[in-house]
Each structure stands twice: as structure tokens, then as C-alpha cells.
Amino acid sequence: MMKFTINRRIFDQALKVVAKAASSKTPIDVLKGIKILATSSGILLTGSDATITIEDFISSDNDQNQLTITEKGAIILDSSLLSSLISKLPGEQVTLEVTSNFQTVIASGNSEYTLNGQNPDDYPRLPEIDPYSTFKIPGNLFKKVINQTIISVSTNEIRPIFTGIHVELSNNDLKLVATDSHRLSQRIVPLESPKDIGDEPIVLNIPGNSLSELKKIVSDDEDIDIQVTNNQILFKVGTTSLYSNLLEGMFPNTDNLLTNSEDTILDISSTQLISAVARAKVLLASGSNKVVKLELDENKVVLSGHSAQVGNFEEELDILGADGNPLSISFNPDYLESALKTFDGQDVRIKFQTASRPFLIVPKESADSFEMLQLITPIRTPGSM
Amino acid sequence: MMKFTINRRIFDQALKVVAKAASSKTPIDVLKGIKILATSSGILLTGSDATITIEDFISSDNDQNQLTITEKGAIILDSSLLSSLISKLPGEQVTLEVTSNFQTVIASGNSEYTLNGQNPDDYPRLPEIDPYSTFKIPGNLFKKVINQTIISVSTNEIRPIFTGIHVELSNNDLKLVATDSHRLSQRIVPLESPKDIGDEPIVLNIPGNSLSELKKIVSDDEDIDIQVTNNQILFKVGTTSLYSNLLEGMFPNTDNLLTNSEDTILDISSTQLISAVARAKVLLASGSNKVVKLELDENKVVLSGHSAQVGNFEEELDILGADGNPLSISFNPDYLESALKTFDGQDVRIKFQTASRPFLIVPKESADSFEMLQLITPIRTPGSM
Structure with a gap:
């Protein structure tokens, strides 16, 4: 029955990769495990939660793997147990040997574990990929x-x-x-x-x-x-x-949501706006509905928020430029924060139509293109149109 | 009413210290807050959960504190809200001002927060310390x-x-x-x-x-x-x-538990034994009762563990020396692990009497003294005496 010796660190790394797909929460017992298959050319590890499957192959041709396969075979061993065990073993190498009843002896240094494994034939088969x-x-x-x-x-x-x-x-x-x-x-x-x-x-x-x-x-x-x-x-x-x-179904055409016919624009450093939104969120964290308001007029741009229990917040923003109609618009600060973070510190242009229409965030550098954009639907508040 | 300006970083650090004592779980509303008292000489911050109270004083004499007290007074503000807010504010300094109804305006840079505070007179008084x-x-x-x-x-x-x-x-x-x-x-x-x-x-x-x-x-x-x-x-x-x-009551005399009349001794590196115990615990983590067995005879010392669901573990330990009667003793691996960690990498001597009597762990260097010791009561298992 299956027996091989392998470099412990290499084995540990490969297990951690496939363990990402193995699920501890699944009702299907074998999917809590990792399937280990020893062939003449190497070891194939498989972890799966039925929708995602990750495989990793460790070749016996690569000397670094220190892989010697004494006997071919397969076994399923509990994913989290195996990962934490292999990472803690004392030796440079580790030997796995399946004995009777899917019992598996794992030896490294002076340590020897005997784990209860599962029948590898019970592991789901991967679909054949016949790519178009x-x-x-x-x-x-x-x-x-x-x-x-x-x-x-x-x-x-x-x-x-x-x-x-x-x-x-x-x-x-x-x-x-x-x-x-x-x-x-x-x-x-x-x-x-x-x-x-x-x-x-x-x-x-x-x-x-x-x-x-x-x-x-x-x-x-x-x-x-x-x-x-x-x-x-x-x-x-x-x-x-x-x-x-892959997901089935039709993804809607979203191009009609994107327009360059904005009435108000605001240019600002994404980093500075992220900090201001983070400060506003401190106040709103304990409130039930998270809403932040942005007000633009000729003279200044103000971000504000209000929580009945906690108090209120107001900050005049340092901006790079603004143009167009005055505007007062409310939105979810979490949406704005995660959208801004995708710009990686760049200056952005925010393009508004009215307080009730979605607004666009694009890089200030390439403000007329739709190649990199975030769209956010505002929250209608009493008094907004 | 209270008003002062202070270096934001200094204020932030002091808040984090007293916030450790303030409790968010208490049913007493004022104890969720931090009391801020501005006197002519500085700011006193207090956090308390009724059993532990922490105070920190920020002096106006220390230039580094950049503390200017415009008006003396006091307020209670929510501990976690205030801490996270002060840490996120943009300016080098921050100004706190209590207005009407315990409303408190916190301003820094272009940011301005208004928080709902509580009446400082409602904060519990600290006991007078008249030390003996x-x-x-x-x-x-x-x-x-x-x-x-x-x-x-x-x-x-x-x-x-x-x-x-x-x-x-x-x-x-x-x-x-x-x-x-x-x-x-x-x-x-x-x-x-x-x-x-x-x-x-x-x-x-x-x-x-x-x-x-x-x-x-x-x-x-x-x-x-x-x-x-x-x-x-x-x-x-x-x-x-x-x-x-302080706790009331008599602490029992524990000196009679400590004896140098051991029948078996084991000298070992605390680091190595910690690693072996950590490996044994991987196997036992999912089991219901955590028990590890140590067996000493003339030739070797073996650590082992068993979990019906998962499998079993056995490791021959690298030891520095052993002497006395053969012994088989079982114990909680968590107790042994935390006890060994207190020796900070030193070699230790473990002094056993019988499998049913508590054993002592002491530094190998000073094995006859009771100046640094850990005592663990074994677990009686079927077959142990």
C-alpha cells in the first residue's frame, strides 16, 4: 500500500495550497480531507469543496522535493489535522505509509503518528476538462x-x-x-x-x-x-x-449605466478622501444606518455624518478642483471607501449627475475613459431629489 | 465649560492606557466611558470597570504635551469611540470643548465631531487610599x-x-x-x-x-x-x-505540597519538550479529553497520546538525563506546555514521585531550590496507581 518519503517543507507548502479548497464545514466527510495520490512520477494532492477544487503536483524528478515513492497508492487524510501536523514535525523529511484499514503512519525524526484515513475511492472524480x-x-x-x-x-x-x-x-x-x-x-x-x-x-x-x-x-x-x-x-x-x-445565466448589459454627461465634478486625492471617510465611519459604526453626506458648492466641499445616539461629524475636504452645479448627495461610506481603495493612491475624479443618480469614480488622469471605474448608487434621504 | 487643546498623539496614547480598564460590557453606562477632568495643572483621564481603575495624568508643565487648558471642567465620553476617533484625526493637535447638555466638540485639522457626553458627576468616586x-x-x-x-x-x-x-x-x-x-x-x-x-x-x-x-x-x-x-x-x-x-479570604499553605523526595527525575530541554507536546496536541485537539502519557524506563523516554477519532502519536524524546524508578504518568498537555514556557528556554528537571502524585518542574541549574517551580497534578488513567 502507498508509501513515500518527501521533503517536509515542500510537502507542507503544497498541503497549505490545496487545503484552501478543502472545507471543514461540508457535510460530505471525504471533502474534509485531502486526497493524496502517489504515482510513479510523483504525488498529486487534491482538496475540494465541490465547487472549487485545487490540485498540486509534487514531481519525483525534482531533487529539491527529496521524493522517493516506495509504493504507489492513495489515501484521504483530514485536511486541517494533516496540515498542522506536517508543519510541526521535527525532521527534514517525512514518511507516509498506509497500512491496513486506511490507517496511515506518518513518521519524521523520532515522531510517529498513526492517523485514521478514509477510502480514496470515495473521493469525488474531477470533471474531464475538454476545453473549447x-x-x-x-x-x-x-x-x-x-x-x-x-x-x-x-x-x-x-x-x-x-x-x-x-x-x-x-x-x-x-x-x-x-x-x-x-x-x-x-x-x-x-x-x-x-x-x-x-x-x-x-x-x-x-x-x-x-x-x-x-x-x-x-x-x-x-x-x-x-x-x-x-x-x-x-x-x-x-x-x-x-x-x-462557471455561473449560469445572462449577465445584464451594464454599459447603459455609464455616461459622460455629468453635471458636477470633484477632483480629489483618493488617499485623503479615504482618511476622511474612515473618520466619518468611526461615528457611524454604532449607528443603525450608515449614511455620509457630501455637499459641494462654489466655495467648499464638506463631508458630514450624523448618528442620533453618538453625535455628528463634519469635515471640509482638501480638494484638487470642483466644477458644475452645487450638489448635496448621500451614500454608504463603506462603498465609497472600498471603491477608492482600488485606485491605489491615485488622484480621482468623481462625476455626479443629480443626488438621485449613480455617480462614477475614475482616475483623474484618464477621466473620460471607462477603462477603470467604480459606480455607486446614492442613498435617497428626506429632502434629496 | 471645559476646553483644552492637546498634542493628539500624546492624548491618544493616554486614552489607550485608561481604556484598558473601561468596560464595554458593563451595565453601568458611565463605566463605558472615560472621565476627562481638566484642572489648572493638567488633564486626568480615568477608566474603570468597578474592580480595576486606571488613571493617567497629562501635565500642562511638559511642553511635549502641547497642552493648553482654556477652561477647567470635566466630561465622560464613550471609551472605544473616543479612542478610535482620536487615533484617526488628521491634525497634530486636537481641541475638546464641552458645550451645553454635555455635548462635546472635538476638532482637529478640518474635522469637527460633536459627541454626546455624560454628566461627570455620575462617575463613581475612587476610594481614598490611606496606605499602611x-x-x-x-x-x-x-x-x-x-x-x-x-x-x-x-x-x-x-x-x-x-x-x-x-x-x-x-x-x-x-x-x-x-x-x-x-x-x-x-x-x-x-x-x-x-x-x-x-x-x-x-x-x-x-x-x-x-x-x-x-x-x-x-x-x-x-x-x-x-x-x-x-x-x-x-x-x-x-x-x-x-x-x-484585593481578594478577601485565606490563601492555603501550599508549602506541604513541595517535597524533594522524588523517586524519578528527568532532565530535558524545555524547548524540545514544548515542541513534542505541541505535536501531541495536534492529534488531541479534536478529541474530548486531552491526555498525554510519558513513559520512562532505563533505555528511553517516550511521549504518547491517543484519540479514538483521529489516531495516535508516539515520540521518543531527546533527553539530557534520567534516573530512578521506571514510571508511566499521564497529564494535561496544556498544563505542561504553559508551565514549560515559564522557563524561557532553560533546561529543566522534572521530579516525579508516583504516577498519582503531583510532579515538580524546576530549572536544572537550581534543581534543589523551590525558588522557581511549577507543579502539575497528573491525570489518573485506567491502570495507573
């Missing part, structure tokens, strides 16, 4: 555009399509859109078209959770190989593979 | 001996006297003892007697919680001035004062 399209995206770019849009992904399952990021890949660019119907994030970046994309863009709705996990396993200098089927997507990064379901 | 004894202990020493004994303080209120550390101060030394009836920690250090101690030692039972808070506000290079009354103790460190109740 295959392409490549640089890791640092994909992480960046995910970060800029994932903030607007909905956590509410009522409209499942909004729990994902809508991705469109055409011959010249990559477009991501996310919305929870109160706010919207959009990012368009130029991307050289992969060879086999035709005239029709590739359109995918990828679950936000899968992209959160993907971010954690991609390093900046790696490319991500992506394979797409009708209902599955596979991301390959180095020796690691992440499988995810 | 006053003495001084170096901060680093007191912190160290608290750390070495506080681990055995009971969290169970059934015997209140065990929720504190028993402190005896005589002419030549300071002795601390804590026990929760399953384990005991003792530390004796030489300490030059303060002037006004007579032949009778000073005996105090100080709540563990108060000493935990004290540890946080003492820096290593400061002396602690201590004043004692019959039921109160006051610790003064720099500009900060911590008042605590």
Missing part, C-alpha cells in the same frame, strides 16, 4: 484586475449571476465587470488575443470565491494558463491547478 | 514574576481566592504563589526590604486580572510604586495609576 478555448494571462495583471472589481461582487445568493465577475475576452482586450446592483466595478485592459479566439469574444461568469482563492495561489511573475469548457474553468499556475464551476 | 505600607519594585522584575505564576491562576469563581496571585513580601524576598488546585506556580526572588516593613511579612492576594492589566502598562525600565490598604492596592508607574481591589 485555451489562453494565457500574466499573473500580476489578472490579480490586479480581480482586486479592482471583486469588491462589487454580491454575497447575496438571490441573483447567483451577481456573485461572480463577468469576464469578456476579445481580440484586443480583457474586460471585467462586477455589480451587486448597488454599485458596479469595471476594468478594461489591453491584452494580446490568444491564437484561437475568433470574432466572438469569450464570455465567462466566474464565481467571486474562486477568484479570491486563485489570487492567493498566483505569484506576480507567473503566467496563468486558462482552459474553458461550457460550465467549467481551469486555471493552471506552475504545478497547481484550480478548477471552478 | 508603601514600597517599590522594579518593573521588569515584577513583570517577570507575574508571568511565571499567572498561568496557574484560576478562572473559576467558585473559590475566589484562587483567582488571584498570593504575594508575600518579607524583609529579604518577594514570594508569589498561584494555584487553581490542579497545578501550582511559585516564584521567590530576593528583594531588598522597603524601609517600613516590620517583622511581619506583607501578605496580599491580588486579582489575576489586575496583574494582567498592570503588565501591559509597565515598561521594563520603570519602578512600580505600590501602596497597600486593607482591601485596596495602588500601583503607580510614571504618570499612570492602577487601583485594584
Whole structure:
């Protein structure tokens, strides 16, 4: 039955990667575990919560892995137990050996554990990926555009399509859109078209959770190989593979929400506005409804907030410029704060129409383009139009 | 009504110190707040949860404090709100002004908050301290001996006297003892007697919680001035004062538990044994009763553990030496781990009698003294005597 010896640190790192997908909360016992498969060429580790699956392969060809497979085989071992155990063992190497009844002996230094394992045949089979399209995206770019849009992904399952990021890949660019119907994030970046994309863009709705996990396993200098089927997507990064379901359904056309016909503009440092919003939130933290008000007139721009229990807040903002009609508009400070953070310290332009229409935040540098934008729907307060 | 301007960073630090005593869980509304008293000489901040009170004084004589008191007075403001607000304000200085109805305007930079305060007359009065004894202990020493004994303080209120550390101060030394009836920690250090101690030692039972808070506000290079009354103790460190109740009742005489008549000894590196216990705990974490077994015979010393759900663990320990009768003894690994950590990496001697009698851990260097010791009561398992 399965037996191998491996470098403990390498094994530890690989377990931590696949353990991200294994769930401790699932009612399906085998999914609390990690499947370990020893073949003649190496060790394949699999963790899954049924919607996301992560695999990592440790090759016996790489000397650094110090991997010697004495006997091929497979086992399922509890994910969190195995991870914390391997990280605490004393030796440089660790040996795993499956004995009878899926009992697994783990030895390192003078330590020896015997763990109760599970039958590897009970582990769910991964879908065969028969991709209609295959392409490549640089890791640092994909992480960046995910970060800029994932903030607007909905956590509410009522409209499942909004729990994902809508991705469109055409011959010249990559477009991501996310919305929870109160706010919207959009990012368009130029991307050289992969060879086999035709005239029709590739359109995918990828679950936000899968992209959160993907971010954690991609390093900046790696490319991500992506394979797409009708209902599955596979991301390959180095020796690691992440499988995810795709969301079904149509993502609404959101382009009609975006307009350059603003009546009022405000230019401001995103960093300064974030600080002011953070101060306003201190006051509102204990209140029931979080609302912050922004008032612009010819002379000044004032941010204010009010909580019946706690008191009130008012701050005149340092701005870079403002133009257009006077305006008084109210909104959720959490939305504004997370939107501003995607600009990474840049100066931004906020483009308002009226107090009841959504407003746009774009980089001041490229204020007329929709390539990087955040949209926020205001809160109607008594007296606003 | 009260008005002053102060350096924001200094005010922030002082608030964080007194906020440690203010409780957000108390049913007494004023104790959720911090009392701010502005006098002609400075600002006195007070936080209290009724058993522990911390005061900090910011003097107007110290230029660094940038303190200008325009009008004397007092106010109570919500502790957590005030702390997080002051830490986020934009300016170098902050101005507080009480207006009507205990409304308090807090201004810094372009920010202005108005908070609902409470009537300062409603704040509980501190007891007058009329000490029968006053003495001084170096901060680093007191912190160290608290750390070495506080681990055995009971969290169970059934015997209140065990929720504190028993402190005896005589002419030549300071002795601390804590026990929760399953384990005991003792530390004796030489300490030059303060002037006004007579032949009778000073005996105090100080709540563990108060000493935990004290540890946080003492820096290593400061002396602690201590004043004692019959039921109160006051610790003064720099500009900060911590008042605590003393526990009533008699602490039992624990000296009869300590004996040098061991039948088996084990010398081992505390660091190595901590690692082995940590590994054993991984296996036991999900089990219901945490028990680890130590077996000594002529040839080797083995640590083992067993969990019906998870599996079992066995490790032969690297030891420095062992002597005496063979022994098999079981105990709570958490107790052993926290006891070993108090030795700060030193080699220790563990002194056993039988499998059913408490065992002692002492530094290997000074194995015959009781000046630094941890005692643990074993767990009787089927088959142990």
C-alpha cells in the first residue's frame, strides 16, 4: 500500500495550497480531507469543496522535493489535522505509509503518528476538462484586475449571476465587470488575443470565491494558463491547478449605466478622501444606518455624518478642483471607501449627475475613459431629489 | 465649560492606557466611558470597570504635551469611540470643548465631531487610599514574576481566592504563589526590604486580572510604586495609576505540597519538550479529553497520546538525563506546555514521585531550590496507581 518519503517543507507548502479548497464545514466527510495520490512520477494532492477544487503536483524528478515513492497508492487524510501536523514535525523529511484499514503512519525524526484515513475511492472524480478555448494571462495583471472589481461582487445568493465577475475576452482586450446592483466595478485592459479566439469574444461568469482563492495561489511573475469548457474553468499556475464551476445565466448589459454627461465634478486625492471617510465611519459604526453626506458648492466641499445616539461629524475636504452645479448627495461610506481603495493612491475624479443618480469614480488622469471605474448608487434621504 | 487643546498623539496614547480598564460590557453606562477632568495643572483621564481603575495624568508643565487648558471642567465620553476617533484625526493637535447638555466638540485639522457626553458627576468616586505600607519594585522584575505564576491562576469563581496571585513580601524576598488546585506556580526572588516593613511579612492576594492589566502598562525600565490598604492596592508607574481591589479570604499553605523526595527525575530541554507536546496536541485537539502519557524506563523516554477519532502519536524524546524508578504518568498537555514556557528556554528537571502524585518542574541549574517551580497534578488513567 502507498508509501513515500518527501521533503517536509515542500510537502507542507503544497498541503497549505490545496487545503484552501478543502472545507471543514461540508457535510460530505471525504471533502474534509485531502486526497493524496502517489504515482510513479510523483504525488498529486487534491482538496475540494465541490465547487472549487485545487490540485498540486509534487514531481519525483525534482531533487529539491527529496521524493522517493516506495509504493504507489492513495489515501484521504483530514485536511486541517494533516496540515498542522506536517508543519510541526521535527525532521527534514517525512514518511507516509498506509497500512491496513486506511490507517496511515506518518513518521519524521523520532515522531510517529498513526492517523485514521478514509477510502480514496470515495473521493469525488474531477470533471474531464475538454476545453473549447485555451489562453494565457500574466499573473500580476489578472490579480490586479480581480482586486479592482471583486469588491462589487454580491454575497447575496438571490441573483447567483451577481456573485461572480463577468469576464469578456476579445481580440484586443480583457474586460471585467462586477455589480451587486448597488454599485458596479469595471476594468478594461489591453491584452494580446490568444491564437484561437475568433470574432466572438469569450464570455465567462466566474464565481467571486474562486477568484479570491486563485489570487492567493498566483505569484506576480507567473503566467496563468486558462482552459474553458461550457460550465467549467481551469486555471493552471506552475504545478497547481484550480478548477471552478462557471455561473449560469445572462449577465445584464451594464454599459447603459455609464455616461459622460455629468453635471458636477470633484477632483480629489483618493488617499485623503479615504482618511476622511474612515473618520466619518468611526461615528457611524454604532449607528443603525450608515449614511455620509457630501455637499459641494462654489466655495467648499464638506463631508458630514450624523448618528442620533453618538453625535455628528463634519469635515471640509482638501480638494484638487470642483466644477458644475452645487450638489448635496448621500451614500454608504463603506462603498465609497472600498471603491477608492482600488485606485491605489491615485488622484480621482468623481462625476455626479443629480443626488438621485449613480455617480462614477475614475482616475483623474484618464477621466473620460471607462477603462477603470467604480459606480455607486446614492442613498435617497428626506429632502434629496 | 471645559476646553483644552492637546498634542493628539500624546492624548491618544493616554486614552489607550485608561481604556484598558473601561468596560464595554458593563451595565453601568458611565463605566463605558472615560472621565476627562481638566484642572489648572493638567488633564486626568480615568477608566474603570468597578474592580480595576486606571488613571493617567497629562501635565500642562511638559511642553511635549502641547497642552493648553482654556477652561477647567470635566466630561465622560464613550471609551472605544473616543479612542478610535482620536487615533484617526488628521491634525497634530486636537481641541475638546464641552458645550451645553454635555455635548462635546472635538476638532482637529478640518474635522469637527460633536459627541454626546455624560454628566461627570455620575462617575463613581475612587476610594481614598490611606496606605499602611508603601514600597517599590522594579518593573521588569515584577513583570517577570507575574508571568511565571499567572498561568496557574484560576478562572473559576467558585473559590475566589484562587483567582488571584498570593504575594508575600518579607524583609529579604518577594514570594508569589498561584494555584487553581490542579497545578501550582511559585516564584521567590530576593528583594531588598522597603524601609517600613516590620517583622511581619506583607501578605496580599491580588486579582489575576489586575496583574494582567498592570503588565501591559509597565515598561521594563520603570519602578512600580505600590501602596497597600486593607482591601485596596495602588500601583503607580510614571504618570499612570492602577487601583485594584484585593481578594478577601485565606490563601492555603501550599508549602506541604513541595517535597524533594522524588523517586524519578528527568532532565530535558524545555524547548524540545514544548515542541513534542505541541505535536501531541495536534492529534488531541479534536478529541474530548486531552491526555498525554510519558513513559520512562532505563533505555528511553517516550511521549504518547491517543484519540479514538483521529489516531495516535508516539515520540521518543531527546533527553539530557534520567534516573530512578521506571514510571508511566499521564497529564494535561496544556498544563505542561504553559508551565514549560515559564522557563524561557532553560533546561529543566522534572521530579516525579508516583504516577498519582503531583510532579515538580524546576530549572536544572537550581534543581534543589523551590525558588522557581511549577507543579502539575497528573491525570489518573485506567491502570495507573
